[in-house]
Amino acid sequence: MVKPVLRPHDDALYAESSASWQVNRHWFPLIGGARAAILQVCDPRVAAGVASYSTYKTDPFGRLDRTLDAMLTISFAAPERREEMLEHLRRGHARVAGTTADGQAYDANDPELQYWVLATLVDTTFEVERRYVGVMRRADRERFFQESKLLATAFGIPDELVPADLDAFRAYVARQFETLEPSDDTREITRSLMRPGLRWLPDQSLVPLNWITTELLPGRLRRLLGLADLNTAELGAVRGARLMARSTLPRLHQALSVNPWNNRVLRPAA
Incomplete structure (x- = not known):
């Protein structure tokens, strides 16, 4: 009997x-979910928009869950779905x-904002992969970025808002990090993402993940967010996790490396 596998x-x-x-x-890209x-x-x-229209205070991980579900469905499910x-x-x-609060108009269907959301997912994938896996070459990153343009098109984002290549994308992200x-x-x-205060999930259990998230964030934005730099022991723990991950994740058996969200959006194929 052939074991069912997930595929697009x-x-x-x-x-x-x-x-x-x-x-x-x-x-492994899920490691960067909070960062994105x-x-x-x-x-x-x-x-x-999130503060006014989402339930982030009572369901702090709901938006992240829905974003993952949506992006995987759009990327890998049947055309009608x-x-x-x-x-x-x-x-x-x-x-x-x-x-x-300071008078800027916003609209969730604004293509500029939609592209920023997409860009955070692409950039976070690159950063997590670089730190915790380390097998993508520049050509792989360029290919991944070029493929991301299909998502931009699916969302109706105009071509002029999308960087032409990986270098232009990196420059765009760097400008955002310096100007936001x-x-x-x-x-x-x-604060709600890092310390949600849920009865079934003690905040203390999220501390190691929060260290990882903090270390993944760019320094300027980390400071503006009021997040303290990791101390020596915390940074050592994160670096140790990175070294262990880079030595194990690339060799992990496929059955142990499957993205669990894919089970929700894809039907197993024989």
Whole structure:
């Protein structure tokens, strides 16, 4: 009997041979989930939308869960499910509009904001892979980035907002890191992600993951968010985890490396 395996639908946005699938079929990108979510709300307009229209205080991980589900469905599920998800997101985003505390207008269907959200996912994947796996070469990263343009197109993001290549993408991300000004909403959402205060999940249990998240964030934004730099012992623990991960994750058996979110969006194929 052939054991069922997960793979993209035959007509998915990304094929089984794509760089996107080769990365996202593994669970290691999930290590950076909180980092991506925090970077997204470092744009005060995104933060205002999340603060006003989401349940982040009572369900701090809900938005992250829904983002992963949506991105995997759009990327790897059948075309009809991809279009259903895109339409669902468009309808949901249509009601998310308003003004930030300092008067900036925001709209969740704004392609500039949508691209920033997508960019945080791509950049976080690169950063986690570089630190904790370390097998992607520059050509692999370029290929992964170029493939991400398919997602931008699916969301209707104009080509002129999308960097042309990996170097241009890195320059875009660096500019964002140097110019974004986190708001009070940003800091409150960050606190909720790192210390959610859930009855079933003691905050203390998240401390090691918070160290990893803190170390993954760019220094300037980390300081503006009010996150203390890791002390020597904490930094040593994170570096030890990185060394152990780089020696084991590339060799991990496929059954132990599967991204569990894929089970929710893909049907097993014989």
